[in-house]
Amino acid sequence: MSTATSPGKGSTPPPPEKSKARAVAPRLDLHHVSLFAVLAVLALVGGLTKPDEFLSTDNLQLILTQASVIGVVTVGVTFVIIGGGIDLSVGAIVALASVWATTVATQEYGLAGMLFCSLVVGLGCGLVNGVLVAYGPMVPFIATLAMLASARGLAEQLSDGKTQVVTVEPVLDLGLPDSYVLGVPPLVMIFAVVGAVGWLVLNRTTFGRRTVAVGGNPEASRLAGIAVKRQRLLLYLLSGLCCGIAAFMLIVLTGSGQNTNGNLYELDAIAAAIIGGTLLSGGRGTITGSVLGVLVFTTITNLFALNNLQSDVQQIAKGAIIVAAVLVQKGRTSP
Known part of the structure; x- marks a missing residue:
């Protein structure tokens, strides 16, 4: 004799698109509000400890500019994590793209050539990652770890371990105050658009x-007809594209290309996405949360620098924030 099954037990879960619709709903949820509150507290601390320096226009522009490069990378990483993957190679891809785009041969093609090279290198690395993960098939952790080592090594080989100075004036001009629009640096505008x-x-x-x-x-x-392998490939292509954009932004910011560029970007981007509410297991996350996570970390770094605090204390503070964010996530997802 069959019995009716209660909705809470044994029932078939709704389709993924519907069950996860809340994850990307265009509304400001409680988690976003809490991140805004954290930013407000950090701003209050900065205003009380270093009011003249922290609240100055130059410092606020600096915070936004520093957040822009890692912020663009974080957008791509957020998509990959929501799709159930991970990308440990983003920092190395940024380094490789920045080095390749600042070689003497590439700089001969001017701004357009350098930008094109950065994007192509980023997309190429993303393509390799996507093929290995989707069609290899390889575990994302291993595939992107291999790309991390390979891209970083190739960047060092191309640059011979030396800093490649940019001589293309239009590229350097993008980093000057004269290029700001209503006081907003071009890099911040690129971050906003991305x-x-x-x-x-x-x-x-x-x-x-x-x-x-x-x-x-x-x-x-x-089973619902989604080409899962193709979707995963596209996600890593998107991450690679974001790395290419970030590499060009870093070239503008530093006026050079180095094999050490993008060091630990993968950890910063993943951490920013996590505290922004993205689940490492996939299926949930928001771009808004990730952007706020980037701003929180960048503001913390700025506060520590202004108050002459050691970097090891800064890393401890970041680690504590990550642990707290993960615990909050578990509390929200536990039955």
């Missing part, structure tokens, strides 16, 4: 819904 496009893609397109679905339940997504 973040806005990322938000629209995640929340308003089929690609975004499929990303959430694949990260939440790959098998159910496959």
Whole structure:
């Protein structure tokens, strides 16, 4: 004799797209509010400890500019994590793209040539990662770890371990105050555009819904007709593209290309995404949260620098924030 099954036990879970719709709903949730509150507290601390320095226009521009490069990388990493993957190679890809784009041969093609080279190198590395993960198949951790080592080594080989100075004036001019629009640096505007496009893609397109679905339940997504392998490939291509953009931004910011560029970017980007509410297991996350996470970390770094505090204390503080964010996530997802 069959009995009716209660909705809470034994029932078939709703399709991934529907069950995860709340994850990318275009609204300001409690987690975002808490991140805004953290930023407010950090601003208060900065205003009380170093009011003249912290609240100055130059310092606020510096915070936003420093957040821009890692912020663009974080947007790409957020998509990969929501899709159920991980990318440990983003920092090395940024280094390789920055070095390749600042070789003497590439600089002969001017700003357009350097930008094109950065994007192509980023996309190429993303393509390799995507093929290995989606069609290899390889565990994302191993595939991207291999790319991390290979890209970093190739960057050192291309640069011969030396700093490659940019001589293209239009590229250098982008980092000067004369290029600011209403007091906003060009790099910050690029970050804003990338973040806005990322938000629209995640929340308003089929690609975004499929990303959430694949990260939440790959098998159910496959049965629903989603090309899971292709989706994963596209996610790593997107991450590589963001790395290429970030590499060019870093070239503008530093006026050079180095094999040490992007050092530990992978950890900073993943950490920013986590405290922004992205689940490492996939299926949930927001671009807004990741951007706020980047701003929190960058503001902390700025406060420590202004108050002449040691970097080891700064790393401890960041680690504590990551642990707290993960504990909050577990509390929110536990039945």
